[in-house]
Amino acid sequence: MADWPLLSILIWLPIIGAVFVLALGRNPQAARWSTLIVALATFVFSIPLWSGYDAPAGGFQFGESHEWIRALKVFYALGVDGIAVALIVLTTFTSVLVIVGSWGSIDTRVSQYMAAMLVLEGMLIGVFAATDALLFYVFFEAMLIPMFIIIGIWGGPRRVYATLKFFIYTFLGSIFMLVGLIYLHMKTGEFSIAAFAQAGLGMREQTWLFFAFLIAFAIKVPMWPVHTWLPDAHVEAPTGGSVILAAIMLKVGGYGFIRFSLPVTPDASQEYAWVIIAMSLIAVIYIGYVALVQDDMKKLIAYSSIAHMAFVTLGIFIALALVREHDNPDAARLGMQGAMVQMISHGFISGAMFSCIGVLYDRMHSRMIKDYGGVVNAMPWFATFFVLFAMANCGLPGTSGFVGEFMVILAAFQDNAWIAAAAAFTLIIGAAYTLWLVKRVIFGEVTNPEVAKMADLNPREWIVLGSFAAAVLLVGIYPRPLTDLMETSVQQIVTALLVSKL
Amino acid sequence: MTEFNTQDLITILPEFVFLGAIIAILLIDLFLKPAQRDITHWLSLAALALTAAFVCHGAPQGGPISAFGGMFVNDGVAVLLKLFVLLTSALSFVYGRHYMRERRLLLGEYYLLILFATLGMLLLVSAGSLITAYLGLELLALSSYALVALNRDSPTSAEAAIKYFVLGALASGLLLYGMSMLYGATGTLDLAQIRAATATVQYPNLLAVGVVFVVVGVAFKLGAAPFHMWLPDVYQGAPTSITTFIGAAPKLAAFALAYRLLDNGLGGMSQHWTLMLAVLAVLSLAVGNLFAIAQSNLKRMLAYSTISHVGFLLLGFVGANAAGYAAAMFYAVAYSITAVVAFGMIALLARAGFEAEEIDDFKGLNQRNPWYAGIMAIVMFSLAGVPPLFGFFAKLLVLKAAIDAGYLWLAVVAIVFAIIGLFYYLRVVKVMYFDGADAAQPTLVLPADLPLRWAISINGLALIVLGFTWGPLLDWCNRALGL
Numbered sequence: 010m011a012d013w014p015l016l017s018i019l020i021w022l023p024i025i026g027a028v029f030v031l032a033l034g035r036n037p038q039a040a041r042w043s044t045l046i047v048a049l050a051t052f053v054f055s056i057p058l059w060s061g062y063d064a065p066a067g068g069f070q071f072g073e074s075h076e077w078i079r080a081l082k083v084f085y086a087l088g089v090d091g092i093a094v095a096l097i098v099l100t101t102f103t104s105v106l107v108i109v110g111s112w113g114s115i116d117t118r119v120s121q122y123m124a125a126m127l128v129l130e131g132m133l134i135g136v137f138a139a140t141d142a143l144l145f146y147v148f149f150e151a152m153l154i155p156m157f158i159i160i161g162i163w164g165g166p167r168r169v170y171a172t173l174k175f176f177i178y179t180f181l182g183s184i185f186m187l188v189g190l191i192y193l194h195m196k197t198g199e200f201s202i203a204a205f206a207q208a209g210l211g212m213r214e215q216t217w218l219f220f221a222f223l224i225a226f227a228i229k230v231p232m233w234p235v236h237t238w239l240p241d242a243h244v245e246a247p248t249g250g251s252v253i254l255a256a257i258m259l260k261v262g263g264y265g266f267i268r269f270s271l272p273v274t275p276d277a278s279q280e281y282a283w284v285i286i287a288m289s290l291i292a293v294i295y296i297g298y299v300a301l302v303q304d305d306m307k308k309l310i311a312y313s314s315i316a317h318m319a320f321v322t323l324g325i326f327i328a329l330a331l332v333r334e335h336d337n338p339d340a341a342r343l344g345m346q347g348a349m350v351q352m353i354s355h356g357f358i359s360g361a362m363f364s365c366i367g368v369l370y371d372r373m374h375s376r377m378i379k380d381y382g383g384v385v386n387a388m389p390w391f392a393t394f395f396v397l398f399a400m401a402n403c404g405l406p407g408t409s410g411f412v413g414e415f416m417v418i419l420a421a422f423q424d425n426a427w428i429a430a431a432a433a434f435t436l437i438i439g440a441a442y443t444l445w446l447v448k449r450v451i452f453g454e455v456t457n458p459e460v461a462k463m464a465d466l467n468p469r470e471w472i473v474l475g476s477f478a479a480a481v482l483l484v485g486i487y488p489r490p491l492t493d494l495m496e497t498s499v500q501q502i503v504t505a506l507l508v509s510k511l
Numbered sequence: 512m513t514e515f516n517t518q519d520l521i522t523i524l525p526e527f528v529f530l531g532a533i534i535a536i537l538l539i540d541l542f543l544k545p546a547q548r549d550i551t552h553w554l555s556l557a558a559l560a561l562t563a564a565f566v567c568h569g570a571p572q573g574g575p576i577s578a579f580g581g582m583f584v585n586d587g588v589a590v591l592l593k594l595f596v597l598l599t600s601a602l603s604f605v606y607g608r609h610y611m612r613e614r615r616l617l618l619g620e621y622y623l624l625i626l627f628a629t630l631g632m633l634l635l636v637s638a639g640s641l642i643t644a645y646l647g648l649e650l651l652a653l654s655s656y657a658l659v660a661l662n663r664d665s666p667t668s669a670e671a672a673i674k675y676f677v678l679g680a681l682a683s684g685l686l687l688y689g690m691s692m693l694y695g696a697t698g699t700l701d702l703a704q705i706r707a708a709t710a711t712v713q714y715p716n717l718l719a720v721g722v723v724f725v726v727v728g729v730a731f732k733l734g735a736a737p738f739h740m741w742l743p744d745v746y747q748g749a750p751t752s753i754t755t756f757i758g759a760a761p762k763l764a765a766f767a768l769a770y771r772l773l774d775n776g777l778g779g780m781s782q783h784w785t786l787m788l789a790v791l792a793v794l795s796l797a798v799g800n801l802f803a804i805a806q807s808n809l810k811r812m813l814a815y816s817t818i819s820h821v822g823f824l825l826l827g828f829v830g831a832n833a834a835g836y837a838a839a840m841f842y843a844v845a846y847s848i849t850a851v852v853a854f855g856m857i858a859l860l861a862r863a864g865f866e867a868e869e870i871d872d873f874k875g876l877n878q879r880n881p882w883y884a885g886i887m888a889i890v891m892f893s894l895a896g897v898p899p900l901f902g903f904f905a906k907l908l909v910l911k912a913a914i915d916a917g918y919l920w921l922a923v924v925a926i927v928f929a930i931i932g933l934f935y936y937l938r939v940v941k942v943m944y945f946d947g948a949d950a951a952q953p954t955l956v957l958p959a960d961l962p963l964r965w966a967i968s969i970n971g972l973a974l975i976v977l978g979f980t981w982g983p984l985l986d987w988c989n990r991a992l993g994l
Contacts, residue, residue, distance in 0.1 A: 078982040080989055081911075121881070143907075147898040154892060157937070161945040162877075169945050173937060180897075180933055184926045191911045192919070
């Protein structure tokens with residue numbers, strides 16, 4: 010099995026499976042089952058990726074390289090480091106749960122929905138696995154198409170507005186990156202990301218490239234102030250779409266920063282790290298307050314996602330500042346490691362939170378907080394899970410939410426105590442909006458007679474929420490396997506930061 | 512003048528074969544009843560295929576071959592463009608037959624005019640002198656004017672044809688005037704000799720003024736803004752099957768016209784025309800994309816989209832180097848293959864009394880026929896330039912050509928307008944996928960014309976396949992330009 014092109018299998022199995030599912034056409038049950046089988050098979054294939062990855066050695070493994078376009082030296086080149094392995098496993102894991110979760114809640118044009126989900130999964134894996142910049146860009150952009158369709162067909166009342174905004178906004182960001190990539194190709198004569206990292210670039214070039222990358226990835230993460238597409242997209246998307254969007258798609262932005270911004274433009278990144286750090290802190294505090302006043306549950310979680318993703322960008326650029334300005338690679342490693350753990354952890358938590366809201370929505374067809382109250386009386390098991398995920402969302406020790414944020418705040422302290430203090434605000438605001446949400450939805454009197462009639466979790470929902478809960482607790486209590494997986498890769502990224510291109 | 516020799520005839524053999532076939536079809540068609548028009552159809556396709564075989568067979572192994580004292584050139588560019596001209600013309604026959612039959616327009620003239628237009632394109636593509644270029648261009652243009660007017664009972668068709676004719680004649684006049692100046696300045700009609708003479712010409716200003724007129728003429732024929740006025744009216748007014756033809760193959764010919772005149776003839780004057788083309792590109796991108804947003808008629812929207820694509824194509828010219836021309840040629844091929852299926856889809860959904868040319872006519876298509884909705888979505892995403900579809904890679908190449916040529920600002924302008932353009936393509940997808948069908952909409956009846964349905968499906972899926980395997984086409988374009 011060691012010789013199998015594992016990454017290609019992981020990318021193309023879901024996409025080819027999607028064609029098969031589409032061909033099944035009119036039989037929804039067959040479409041659901043075959044999609045589940047494909048997603049499970051993909052997940053199974055991602056396990057040897059984890060177990061076979063030689064974490065202590067680090068670097069890119071499972072490499073595949075075939076010439077794609079000779080004239081431009083474009084390669085179909087794949088390879089993963091520890092960070093990418095973790096993200097790919099997150100993708101395959103979440104995709105299975107999304108498909109189980111949408112089993113009953115999607116009942117129109119099922120095969121198209123399931124096929125779109127599978128295509129999306131394949132493309133997300135492709136983004137994390139590509140080591141050729143053009144291949145990365147192709148996956149990066151192509152995944153917009155299935156998401157556009159998912160929000161547009163199965164979304165809520167304002168879905169057309171939301172999905173057009175989502176598509177055009179993200180397209181706007183990434184196309185500037187395309188110009189940057191073409192420019193780098195002109196400099197180096199090839200499209201390999203490693204060659205881009207080696208390219209000698211002056212400060213002026215680096216600055217332009219840095220901002221071209223920044224627009225692309227900041228919109229994807231999304232960072233304040235280019236986050237406005239996310240609440241709209243989340244609110245209108247069907248549950249499965251929201252889960253994929255929050256759990257995986259946002260991570261592509263963070264992944265882009267470490268794959269492109271840091272290695273290709275290290276000096277410009279250092280110069281403008283304060284911009285990113287400031288934007289991240291604004292997101293932590295300001296977006297936290299915005300989340301507080303939401304009366305739509307999905308919107309609240311969407312804003313909370315923005316605030317939590319700010320820790321990812323904060324951790325990455327704090328690490329840069331620590332290496333470059335304080336000559337403190339140990340703390341830098343901590344910050345970078347924290348950012349990566351936060352990516353994985355947020356994937357689980359946001360996926361779980363959106364799944365929870367999906368469970369409620371399937372019963373009540375409302376996302377408004379005021380329509381609920383006292384859900385614990387009708388759905389005790391659901392309430393248990395919801396409270397657990399809420400605790401994880403506010404970073405309670407023992408859950409995965411704690412680990413990443415704590416590491417980032419620790420690292421930030423080494424750079425500047427004020428930054429750390431501002432970032433630590435999340436512990437207050439995050440607790441405020443999450444716990445207040447729990448209070449209003451789960452606890453209290455049953456004011457709406459409809460709530461009393463709600464049935465508790467069915468076995469399918471049990472599987473979804475139970476799996477998320479296991480993941481959240483596992484990473485929270487024993488994060489070693491995850492940190493070990495990424496340790497050397499993080500170390501290598503941090504070491505590479507030491508080298509100036511000037 | 513050189514002596515007449517048989518080598519010249521062998522070089523131009525594909526055109527002779529094609530001309531012979533056209534005359535044979537003309538004669539055969541005279542004896543056919545309207546019900547037997549399918550014979551003309553298949554004979555026309557056979558003529559195109561036969562010509563393609565001769566083009567392949569006559570492909571020059573080494574460098575370019577010229578015949579008739581340099582009037583006619585057969586080189587890599589000519590072979591590539593001829594093959595795609597023949598292919599897209601054949602596709603427009605396949606897509607148009609059902610449409611024309613339902614409207615009782617499936618006349619012999621439809622086939623013959625398109626065949627003559629195609630012959631004109633073949634000549635134009637191989638032009639080695641101003642005369643050949645002009646002859647080919649006029650044969651194409653005159654046939655096209657008549658084609659647009661083919662539905663003579665329709666006032667919009669007649670209006671479109673007159674506009675096309677008047678503006679087309681004006682463009683030809685400007686081009687001819689420019690050519691006369693080139694002749695006056697250099698004393699020759701041969702493109703290669705003009706190029707050789709540019710450095711030593713006695714009146715460089717006369718030559719420069721000639722260049723301006725030639726650029727204007729070429730811009731008219733390409734449909735670049737601000738010389739695009741004819742294009743939306745013609746695309747909308749012509750019967751859809753005719754638009755399918757006019758919208759695809761002649762773009763390849765227009766590329767050839769630009770390449771032959773501006774590079775082969777006026778390559779030495781490139782410092783004069785590159786900036787002009789850059790300005791034309793910006794204007795085309797702006798006009799095409801902004802006006803397309805306001806359209807509710809799909810054919811008119813696609814017409815404005817054509818203008819914006821011409822803007823992209825011109826990005827390949829601003830560097831005035833072979834790599835740029837290769838990118839522009841790739842773009843022209845990609846565009847014509849995509850445009851032909853876009854108009855073909857309109858022809859597919861149309862039937863007697865229902866044109867299916869409003870964007871709203873596509874409402875809810877995904878519910879009624881997911882397969883063709885999928886094909887149309889592929890076409891729209893490809894035109895918008897979203898990877899992994901073919902259209903994206905064409906855009907990538909011309910953007911790269913512009914950036915390599917030092918026109919970074921132009922590339923940025925182009926992508927800004929590409930984002931704006933994204934909106935109207937997405938709107939078509941939105942209408943098909945997110946909107947429900949209206950009760951008032953006529954039920955969807957697809958024609959039983961199997962070649963039509965198969966060809967559209969294959970052509971649409973090819974946009975995905977070519978998105979993965981565009982390397983050979985790029986290599987071919989590069990080889991054709993000697994890279």
